[in-house]
Amino acid sequence: EPDLIARREGAAGIIRLNRPKAINAVTLPMFRDIDKALDAFEADSAVGLILLEGAGERGLCAGGDIRALYESSQVKGDLGEMLWREEYILNARIAKFPKPYVAFMDGIVMGGGVGLSAHSSHRVVTERTRLAMPEVGLGFFPDVGGTFLLSRSPGEIGTYFGLTGQTMNGPDAVYAHFADAVVPSGKLAALRETLVNLRA
Secondary structure, eight states, X not given: OOSEEEEEETTEEEEEEOXXXXXXXXXXXHXXXXXXXXXXHHHOTTOOEEEEEESSSSEEXXXXXXXXXXXXXXTTOSHHHHHHHHHHHHHHHHHTOSSOEEEEEOBEEETHHHXXXXXXXXXXXXXXXXXXXXXXXXXXXXXXXXXXXHXXXXXXXXXXXXXXXXXXXXXXXXXXXXXXXXXXXXXXXXXXXXXXXXXX
């Protein structure tokens, strides 16, 4: 199967990150395929909402494909420049998408996974959620619009997560305004079925 699966199921435009062995680490072609899928779903009147999910049991997305970025840097390639530019444009599009965009932030959600989900209109976490911005451990700022989100967290919790890269659980993510609701992971399948069967 391809690394990204995009198809309509009932009233939902499904976007499934499909690299479970790599915890669905995203690549530049995947970002481009998501953008194309959003084009199609936005134009399709039968699609009432978008649903982002990750294949496998370990998480939605562990971030960008660091190996590909490293290999590109070794040959003085421009993959990093292209990837981050297109990723940021896609994150902004998700934030302004005209249809409800629901992200299932189950399991590991890091880096690029935060960008694809935390800017959504409806963000669902579970008791298994482990959300983090590990890039701050490398001396980088919170990526994929993380600084924008953290600046809107209550009190100084955004400063704390931005400086430490500490991992958030589901309730932490809701408190910090990175998510909207905690749903038990065992009920995600039922929620998914309900969303798919909504009338557009």
